[in-house]
Amino acid sequence: MAAAAGGGGGGSVAARSSPAAVQATNDDAVASKLSCVNKGYMKDDYVHFFKLKMIGNSNLFSFPNDSEGYYARWSVLRKLMRQFLNSGNGSNDQKRKQILSLGAGFDTTFFQLQGEGITPYLYVELDFKEVTSKKAAIINHYSEMKEKLGPEASISIEKGEVTSEHYKLFSADIRDIPKLDSVIHMAEMNPSLPTFIIAECVLIYLDPTSISAIVSWASDKFSTAISFLYEQIHPDDAFGEQMIIILEVPSFIHKEKLFLDHGWKRAAAWDMLKIYNDFINSEERHRIERLELFDEFEEWHMMQEHYCVAYGINDAEGLFDDFGFKD
């Protein structure tokens, strides 16, 4: 299976048709992240615990300067998440904020936020049971992770569940909307609290009806929320075809429209080239460009234009006036 730019998230036709292949895309995401961490692009003290699941990726197709792409993906999510956590007036405002990650895979953001002292009130992750069971087993195995959950934590590898004061992991097929309702209830999420919903390289594996249903559900449920998505766009030109063929929601304008058509009050979308040039901190850009030979600019630029970040905003509490992309 081909890896996508920025690592593990293209959504090949094979991956869309087989649950096992969809779940395996998560291994590609870990492989890309681990390679970036090892080369010094960013810090993640936990991702290496997941590397034992990555055997068998020797046929990964790698795009030029993939690490810069992955770094940009990581950095934009972190920057927007920080904006969300810092929004509002109180200095301790993240204490009443929630994060919901759909198709979280082996992402370790919760553990990193904890290390940085900016843990939100609640961080909930959902994925298929096959994935959450493996994740629960790894969290259970490594004290560095388990200790972060506090003494009240309970871990069931069989059910693929972790419950602790601030972090919860549950299995769910996110296409099953009644299950989404029951799982956020089980996770004790409070729909009236400010919530950041992440779908990073996930919706691409779903059919358009399911995507619409999930985006509408999130908007109906959370009145003060940001819905973040990172996806591939422009699949219909030659470069897009070389990567993966997907026919629906083909440009970033469509991604904005996806939110606005399904209940979100505001929305924005930028491609990753614009994000890299105009949103990622310029000092960081210069730092990472010195880490490896940064060549094949033309192809890299083209590749970045094939990925985008979009977000929808519901702002009943008036917290998010300053949220979002800024030149």
Ligand SMILES: C[S@@+](CC[C@H](N)C(=O)[O-])C[C@H]1O[C@@H](n2cnc3c(N)ncnc32)[C@H](O)[C@@H]1O
């Ligand atoms: C490419 S990985 C991305 C993982 C993580 N979001 C990241 O960016 O590192 C896609 C993830 O979405 C999950 N996924 C895809 N379809 C799903 C569904 N219908 N329900 C739950 N999880 C799903 C897969 O199991 C996989 O872990």
